[in-house]
Amino acid sequence: MALKKILTPISDVLDKVCSVLIVIMLGLMVIITTAQIICRTWFTAITWSDEVTRYLLIWSTFLGASVVYRHSGHISVTLVQEKTPERVGKALRVAVHGICFVLFTVLLVYSAKYCGKLNKTATTLPIKMKYVYLCIPISMGIMMVHSLLMATEEATKEVKA
Numbered sequence: 001m002a003l004k005k006i007l008t009p010i011s012d013v014l015d016k017v018c019s020v021l022i023v024i025m026l027g028l029m030v031i032i033t034t035a036q037i038i039c040r041t042w043f044t045a046i047t048w049s050d051e052v053t054r055y056l057l058i059w060s061t062f063l064g065a066s067v068v069y070r071h072s073g074h075i076s077v078t079l080v081q082e083k084t085p086e087r088v089g090k091a092l093r094v095a096v097h098g099i100c101f102v103l104f105t106v107l108l109v110y111s112a113k114y115c116g117k118l119n120k121t122a123t124t125l126p127i128k129m130k131y132v133y134l135c136i137p138i139s140m141g142i143m144m145v146h147s148l149l150m151a152t153e154e155a156t157k158e159v160k161a
Contacts, residue, residue: 001156006067014142015070018063025060026161029053035093048124055122055132062139086159097151101144108140 036049067076076096081089115137118130 001152004149004152004156006052007145007152011070011145014145015067018082018142020065022060022064022067023057025063028058029056032056051122051124059131060134063142066139066142066146069143070150072150090154090157091157093154094151097147097154101147101151103146104144106138108137108144111136111140 031048032049032053036046036053052104065074081092084092105161111133115130115133116127118133121127122129122132
């Protein structure tokens with residue numbers, strides 16, 4: 001299917017980029033927190049460390065959700081899909097990815113609107129909060145790509161007779 005050929009490399013690149021960014025963010029969180037502990041114990045506390053760590057955690061959480069979704073790692077109830085005939089289970093899996101796509105689309109639209117209206121500045125850092133919350137529409141857009149691909153993959157799978 002043409003859609004699958006287009007979406008697969010896009011989804012793979014997004015997944016790889018998110019995975020690398022998450023590792024970098026988690027590494028930065030460890031470094032910043034360690035530096036904060038050392039500075040607080042023997043020197044003067046770093047005033048911005050808690051805020052930066054919190055924002056890195058928010059970004060890594062949302063980007064991580066997209067990586068986990070792509071690899072079907074979220075908790076799911078599959079009892080109905082497993083107990084029904086294979087064709088029905090396949091249709092249910094496609095429907096679940098379709099519903100997820102709709103949910104991600106709604107969240108993308110409303111979070112983008114919210115980010116557009118947000119003009120507050122962070123407490124200790126000179127950055128706009130809209131850049132912190134931008135992780136939501138970005139991750140929703142990524143998950144939209146993943147859900148469309150996963151629905152397409154599921155729909156084109158062969159069903160055993």
